[in-house]
Amino acid sequence: MPYLVDRKPLTLSERLYLPQILAGMRITMRHFFAPNVTMEYPEQRPAIPANYRGVPTLVKDPHGREKCVSCQLCEFVCPPKAIRITPGAVPADQPDRAHVEKAPKEFEIDMLRCIYCGLCQEVCPEEAIFLQNQYSLSGYTRAEMVNNKERLYELGGTLPDQHLKWDKKKAAAEVRGKAAH
Amino acid sequence: MNAVIQLWESLHPLLQMVIKGLCVIGVLFPIGGACSLIERKVSAAMQGRPGPNRAMPIWFAWVPVLGPFLQRVGVFHLMADGLKMFLKEDPLPGHVNKVYFMLAPVLAMIPALTTITVVPFGAYLDAAGHLVPLGLANVDVGILAVFAVGSLSVYSLIIAGWSSNSKYPFLGGVRASAQLISYELSMTLSVLPVFLWVNAPGGEGTLSLFSVVQAQSGSWLSWDGAWFIFYMPVSAVIFLVALFAETNRLPFDMAEGEADLVGGFHTEYGAMKWGLFFVAEYANMMIGSGVFILLFLGGWNPLPWVPLADVATWLHLTDQPIWLGLLSIVIFVGKVAGFIFLFMVVRWTVPRFRYDQIMKLGWQKLLPLAIGNLLFYAIVIAWLQPKI
Numbered sequence: 269m270p271y272l273v274d275r276k277p278l279t280l281s282e283r284l285y286l287p288q289i290l291a292g293m294r295i296t297m298r299h300f301f302a303p304n305v306t307m308e309y310p311e312q313r314p315a316i317p318a319n320y321r322g323v324p325t326l327v328k329d330p331h332g333r334e335k336c337v338s339c340q341l342c343e344f345v346c347p348p349k350a351i352r353i354t355p356g357a358v359p360a361d362q363p364d365r366a367h368v369e370k371a372p373k374e375f376e377i378d379m380l381r382c383i384y385c386g387l388c389q390e391v392c393p394e395e396a397i398f399l400q401n402q403y404s405l406s407g408y409t410r411a412e413m414v415n416n417k418e419r420l421y422e423l424g425g426t427l428p429d430q431h432l433k434w435d436k437k438k439a440a441a442e443v444r445g446k447a448a449h
Numbered sequence: 450m451n452a453v454i455q456l457w458e459s460l461h462p463l464l465q466m467v468i469k470g471l472c473v474i475g476v477l478f479p480i481g482g483a484c485s486l487i488e489r490k491v492s493a494a495m496q497g498r499p500g501p502n503r504a505m506p507i508w509f510a511w512v513p514v515l516g517p518f519l520q521r522v523g524v525f526h527l528m529a530d531g532l533k534m535f536l537k538e539d540p541l542p543g544h545v546n547k548v549y550f551m552l553a554p555v556l557a558m559i560p561a562l563t564t565i566t567v568v569p570f571g572a573y574l575d576a577a578g579h580l581v582p583l584g585l586a587n588v589d590v591g592i593l594a595v596f597a598v599g600s601l602s603v604y605s606l607i608i609a610g611w612s613s614n615s616k617y618p619f620l621g622g623v624r625a626s627a628q629l630i631s632y633e634l635s636m637t638l639s640v641l642p643v644f645l646w647v648n649a650p651g652g653e654g655t656l657s658l659f660s661v662v663q664a665q666s667g668s669w670l671s672w673d674g675a676w677f678i679f680y681m682p683v684s685a686v687i688f689l690v691a692l693f694a695e696t697n698r699l700p701f702d703m704a705e706g707e708a709d710l711v712g713g714f715h716t717e718y719g720a721m722k723w724g725l726f727f728v729a730e731y732a733n734m735m736i737g738s739g740v741f742i743l744l745f746l747g748g749w750n751p752l753p754w755v756p757l758a759d760v761a762t763w764l765h766l767t768d769q770p771i772w773l774g775l776l777s778i779v780i781f782v783g784k785v786a787g788f789i790f791l792f793m794v795v796r797w798t799v800p801r802f803r804y805d806q807i808m809k810l811g812w813q814k815l816l817p818l819a820i821g822n823l824l825f826y827a828i829v830i831a832w833l834q835p836k837i
Contacts, residue, residue: 285807286686289705289795292798293794295798296794296797297794299496299497303497305498438706
């Protein structure tokens with residue numbers, strides 16, 4: 269709503285200008301002695317707030333198992349087409365994941381293309397891909413800037429998981445199997 | 450020590466003057482450069498940042514304590530900047546008027562380094578107990594020489610702006626010339642009361658800056674112990690404002706005008722030619738504040754009513770001309786440093802004026818004020834001085 273601003277006539281000290289400059293210089297001097305607000309970056313790092321959207325990473329479940337089932341939803345949703353997945357079978361040396369249909373043979377995120385939008389995290393049905401705290405990323409070559417599967421797991425680490433979806437499925441399947449017999 | 454003094458006195462007077470001159474220039478020039486670092490650091494502190502604190506030669510990191518300290522202070526940034534200015538390509542654009550383009554930065558340095566000759570920067574007591582000024586030349590024209598030579602600095606700005614042969618430098622040069630000429634008037638008028646007071650009727654007439662300081666060197670609670678800033682505050686304020694305008698410092702940086710003229714008169718300049726303008730600007734600032742201190746702030750006297758001669762007696766330095774001279778230089782340079790700091794505080798306090806505001810302030814406010822001030826003090830001094 270429009271309203272009238274009361275424009276007061278300048279007082280004598282304001283019209284003389286110099287007292288006002290002195291008052292301003294007092295403020296400047298206060299800032300001169302005040303502590304610096306700058307963070308000296310490489311030595312000091314900022315505290316990363318919760319839900320920060322940093323570099324996308326792949327995470328493992330609390331039992332150290334791979335979560336990604338290479339459904340490729342993230343690959344499809346990725347706006348700049350930064351994700352490239354080569355689907356493959358679950359390796360034979362992982363018996364506790366034998367009931368999972370697929371696993372990524374290779375998983376690459378091109379960080380030169382990634383726009384940190386977080387759609388991959390949002391779309392992932394397995395909660396396997398997360399944008400985490402890592403925000404500083406650099407390299408000397410283009411190839412270095414492509415995170416492969418190994419690197420993605422290294423960056424991602426392990427995150428807590430309330431669902432353990434495939435364990436439940438397995439248990440349910442076992443119950444059903446027993447009932448069928 | 451005595452052998453050195455004897456050797457010095459055996460030199461030809463001309464050679465002595467040349468050595469003295471080179472010494473002063475050798476001090477003034479690097480300080481002018483150092484001021485740019487100090488300005489960066491002080492500006493940073495006022496804006497809540499640490500300022501330049503990274504550059505360091507790699508081997509220097511091994512020096513304990515001192516190495517990190519000098520790095521924090523940013524000393525190596527100054528060296529890197531200086532080295533960069535000397536080594537980088539010195540561009541000479543094709544469209545400029547080459548002779549004048551090359552001449553302008555040199556012309557900027559000439560008044561800056563010439564005015565220093567008549568500015569005394571210290572004093573010592575000779576064998577007879579008289580105060581002798583330390584300076585390149587204690588000439589009677591003193592302040593007149595400062596104004597006469599100092600005002601030549603406008604030529605460098607005009608020539609730089611004009612010979613650059615492009616629009617922004619041209620505008621910067623035009624503005625600079627108008628501004629400097631406008632404020633010169635009030636500046637000159639504002640110091641006249643000081644000299645009216647110093648040149649009492651019947652005495653020996655002089656315009657030397659040394660005699661002005663002598664007139665502020667009275668002992669405890671005597672008339673001439675107080676500095677002129679107490680007697681003539683209006684003169685001091687006018688001189689100060691005009692000084693800011695003359696040195697092209699904010700809020701009067703019309704000649705440069707980063708915000709609206711890219712770089713003003715030095716837009717087309719680079720490398721050391723550009724650097725010379727800046728060293729000249731800082732040298733002008735230092736000499737300008739030196740003159741202000743001599744005129745209104747008691748020169749090398751440490752405090753009002755505490756003249757240098759008294760300090761010398763307390764410290765038993767009356768027969769130690771070298772130490773007393775150094776002490777007086779330290780006091781004087783300390784005051785100049787404080788003044789440079791004031792320049793920086795004002796820079797980050799007052800937003801720059803519009804061009805018409807500058808002209809209005811110069812011609813419609815300061816000039817009448819300076820004339821009125823002069824008339825007032827002329828009458829007061831004529832009435833008061835015979836009674837003291």
